[in-house]
Amino acid sequence: MIEGIGIFKSFGDKEVLKDINVTFEPGMTNLIIGQSGSGKTVLLKSLVGLHEIDKGRIEYDGRNFTDMSHNDRKNIRKEIGMVFQGGALFTSLDIEKNVMFPLNMFTNMSFEERLERTNFCLKRVKLENVNKLYPAEISGGMQKRVSIARAMALNPKYLFCDEPNSGLDPLTAIVIDNLIREITIEYQMVTVVNTHDMNSVMEIGDKVVFIYQGKKWWQGSRDDIFDSENKELNDFVFASPLSKKLKKMK
Amino acid sequence: MKFLFHLGRYAKLMRMVFSRPEKPGIYWKRTVEELEILGVNSIGIVLIISFFIGAVITIQTAYNIENPFIPLYLIGLGTRDSIMLEFSSTLVGLILAGKVGSNIASEIGTMRVTEQIDALEIMGINSASYLILPKIIASLIFNPILCFISMIVGVFGGWAAGVAAGVVSSDQYIFGIQYAFIPYYILYAQIKTLVFAFIIASVSAYQGFYTFGGALEVGKASTRAVVFSNILILFLDLLLTQMLLT
Ligand SMILES: Nc1ncnc2c1ncn2[C@@H]1O[C@H](COP(=O)(O)OP(=O)(O)OP(=O)(O)O)[C@@H](O)[C@H]1O
Numbered sequence: 001m002i003e004g005i006g007i008f009k010s011f012g013d014k015e016v017l018k019d020i021n022v023t024f025e026p027g028m029t030n031l032i033i034g035q036s037g038s039g040k041t042v043l044l045k046s047l048v049g050l051h052e053i054d055k056g057r058i059e060y061d062g063r064n065f066t067d068m069s070h071n072d073r074k075n076i077r078k079e080i081g082m083v084f085q086g087g088a089l090f091t092s093l094d095i096e097k098n099v100m101f102p103l104n105m106f107t108n109m110s111f112e113e114r115l116e117r118t119n120f121c122l123k124r125v126k127l128e129n130v131n132k133l134y135p136a137e138i139s140g141g142m143q144k145r146v147s148i149a150r151a152m153a154l155n156p157k158y159l160f161c162d163e164p165n166s167g168l169d170p171l172t173a174i175v176i177d178n179l180i181r182e183i184t185i186e187y188q189m190v191t192v193v194n195t196h197d198m199n200s201v202m203e204i205g206d207k208v209v210f211i212y213q214g215k216k217w218w219q220g221s222r223d224d225i226f227d228s229e230n231k232e233l234n235d236f237v238f239a240s241p242l243s244k245k246l247k248k249m250k
Numbered sequence: 251m252k253f254l255f256h257l258g259r260y261a262k263l264m265r266m267v268f269s270r271p272e273k274p275g276i277y278w279k280r281t282v283e284e285l286e287i288l289g290v291n292s293i294g295i296v297l298i299i300s301f302f303i304g305a306v307i308t309i310q311t312a313y314n315i316e317n318p319f320i321p322l323y324l325i326g327l328g329t330r331d332s333i334m335l336e337f338s339s340t341l342v343g344l345i346l347a348g349k350v351g352s353n354i355a356s357e358i359g360t361m362r363v364t365e366q367i368d369a370l371e372i373m374g375i376n377s378a379s380y381l382i383l384p385k386i387i388a389s390l391i392f393n394p395i396l397c398f399i400s401m402i403v404g405v406f407g408g409w410a411a412g413v414a415a416g417v418v419s420s421d422q423y424i425f426g427i428q429y430a431f432i433p434y435y436i437l438y439a440q441i442k443t444l445v446f447a448f449i450i451a452s453v454s455a456y457q458g459f460y461t462f463g464g465a466l467e468v469g470k471a472s473t474r475a476v477v478f479s480n481i482l483i484l485f486l487d488l489l490l491t492q493m494l495l496t
């Protein structure tokens with residue numbers, strides 16, 4: 001379980017996160033939703049320590065991550081997999097080396113074992129025969145999937161995905177969403193996903209946290225969304241005519 | 251105050267760079283890669299520039315010697331000393347700052363703005379050390395070799411141009427480059443080269459590592475890397491010359 005308690009974060013005099021309290025449980029997909037600029041990425045990066053928070057505390061299964069020494073943090077980071085908004089694949093390495101990278105750095109496996117694990121992860125994200133291509137040579141959707149495969153390589157306990165399906169067609173987006181959910185359940189990971197894609201919310205939103213202007217505005221499951229009276233949430237989720245119709249039908 | 255801020259942050263970065271590596275084997279492999287990218291790939295430009303500068307120095311020196319009582323072998327001596335004392339270390343340093351420095355800053359800067367550095371950090375890797383240490387070590391190993399190549403080729407260029415233009419005979423030139431030769435000059439040039447190598451690699455890496463924004467900022471970081479490396483090289487050239495030659 002990951003817990004964020006009273007998180008505040010500012011850049012200069014710009015307050016981005018204001019008193020965020022969240023808990024994320026293993027074995028379910030936790031979504032953070034909110035408008036562009038609402039602070040989703042900053043929250044995710046704060047949770048993993050890429051941003052230092054100004055106030056509050058973050059705990060990984062009871063371990064106080066915020067006050068931890070640099071070295072202890074490193075040990076927790078080895079249990080974290082992260083998919084960045086832009087994929088963040090290493091452009092100078094081919095796909096195989098990208099996925100193998102964490103294995104090279106942190107295991108003493110033989111090359112055959114590492115290759116086997118790499119191919120397993122790539123297969124898991126439905127990518128085959130791309131091992132020797134470079135990130136620039138594959139499509140955006142494929143890059144996202146490679147990024148997921150890389151995040152999976154070390155069997156993380158905690159998985160963070162920043163808009164894993166933004167910029168993808170609806171079908172590919174659903175494939176990726178389902179993949180994230182499958183591995184979450186299979187490995188009982190604590191998974192936190194940033195998204196502003198309503199299909200994702202409906203597809204995999206076991207728990208949904210709505211961030212509005214840097215505050216936690218609402219939380220619940222995807223089913224609760226339909227019954228919620230929260231104005232900002234409704235304005236955000238049911239922004240399109242299609243979804244307005246859907247809500248009425250319900 | 252800005253200067254102190256940068257100095258402090260630079261010192262902090264260097265402390266991270268020189269902390270204990272996670273897997274020495276992987277660092278060694280990275281260093282070998284960097285030796286090729288930063289070192290071997292610079293041989294061409296050093297060859298060309300050294301040859302022509304050597305040639306030009308010889309012709310200019312010859313042109314300046316009009317007095318028939320000055321022996322012509324001094325042309326060889328003059329070329330040798332200019333090349334050894336200043337050109338092979340300082341000018342080659344300035345040229346490498348342009349080529350290698352911008353390469354380092356743009357590579358690391360791009361990795362920063364595309365979150366590749368965050369990706370390294372999140373894996374629990376010391377990104378500063380992983381990315382920068384191999385570049386510094388490769389530069390420290392290879393730049394002295396480049397300096398040495400530059401000395402040989404520069405003196406050779408002077409010979410070729412001098413003989414071809416008929417301003418000095420081959421024998422006179424070869425006598426000149428051996429005359430009153432002070433081996434310490436080689437050491438002096440190599441010490442400067444080592445210092446400049448460290449400056450180029452570390453200052454450029456610093457500029458890249460703290461890039462914030464997008465492609466435009468990467469470009470700016472790369473320009474700053476070259477400018478600051480150049481200024482520091484010239485400043486340290488003066489300082490080291492004071493210390494080592496007087
Ligand atoms: N390093 C930074 N320095 C200063 N301000 C920042 C920084 N990072 C983010 N911000 C600001 O914090 C706010 C929240 O940004 P954030 O990237 O978290 O938005 P987001 O919800 O992820 O948006 P999107 O859906 O577009 O990715 C923005 O107003 C942004 O300008």
Ligand SMILES: [Mg+2]
Nearest residue numbers: 040041085162
């Ligand atoms: Mg974002």
